[in-house]
Amino acid sequence: MSHQKFMRLFAKWHIWLGWLVGFPILMWTVTGLIMVWHPIEYVRGNHLRAELPAVETGALVMPQLTGPVQSVTLQSFPDGPGWIVIEEDGGRFRYSPEDGRLYNPVSEDHARSIAEAAYAGDAALEAITYFPADAAPMDLRTPVNSWQARFADDTHIYIHTQTGEVLAVRSGWWRVFDFMWGLHIMDLETREDTSHPILILFAALGVIGSLLGCVLMFRRRKAKVKA
Structure with missing residues (x-):
């Protein structure tokens, strides 16, 4: 050819x-x-996250643990500091740095207060909704039990029901992205x-x-x- x-x-x-x-x-x-x-950074909603205070370490009390764990870390949360303990089987729990006791699961009212403290925007909080791990919303991307705080500007803040951690901040632009x-x-x-x-x-x-x-x-x- x-x-x-x-x-x-x-x-x-x-x-x-x-x-x-x-x-x-x-x-x-x-x-x-x-x-x-x-x-x-804008897509991830960093501008919508309130800055967390530093943790005072003067009178910390270690968590009261009874078995082997993968890790123990001290973190700052919207509702105060806490120890995050990942147990041997992957379970994730939070303990008080004041007396070492296990953190109670987050109630709806507590989730509301955490969301309002974690949010740096100006929109009003419209609703708090619980989602079990097997029905986690698409924009969470993590199969864990969570509270969804929905704000008027279409921002969703997800809160871990056991530890009170802010799992994700999802803005309307994040969902477009x-x-x-x-x-x-x-x-x-x-x-x-x-x-x-x-x-x-x-x-x-x-x-x-x-x-x-x-x-x-x-x-x-x-x-x-x-x-």
């Missing part, structure tokens, strides 16, 4: 690949543009699988189409110069 026939064949493949991967390439470009519109991310990786169900056959196939076809376009571009440029 002559060189010109190869070029015509490449041009034909390039056109068909363009039709096939044109929409995914446009989708990747648009979703990528939207995802970089704001800094990642999350949807764009799902489109970008072609996984709208879990939005976590970045290596699946459909994505790999379209990415590979996009690379092949781009390479064919580069070959054709230099070939046509050379032909024009000769003419």
Whole structure:
């Protein structure tokens, strides 16, 4: 096969690949543009988190533990400091730094006060909703029992029901970003699988189409110069 026939064949493949991967390439470009519109700190809702005070260490009391644990850490929380203990089986609990006793599970009223203390925005708190681990909302991404505090500006603050930890701050823009991310990786169900056959196939076809376009571009440029 002559060189010109190869070029015509490449041009034909390039056109068909363009039709096939044109929409995914446009989708990747648009979703990528939207995802970089704001800094990642803004997407994560850092501007909506109240600054936590430093922990006073003058009169700390160690937690009253009876068995082996994976870790014990001292942390600051919206409602005061506490020891976070991760037990051998992965269980996560909070203990008081004042007397070492186990922290009581978070009630609805307590969750409300934690959410209001953790929130740095101006919107009103509209609702507190409990979600069991097996029905965790999509924007939480963690299968744990939690309280969802929903504010009027569409901000969701998730609070661990056992420890009172703020698990996540999800703004309306975070959910836009999350949807764009799902489109970008072609996984709208879990939005976590970045290596699946459909994505790999379209990415590979996009690379092949781009390479064919580069070959054709230099070939046509050379032909024009000769003419």
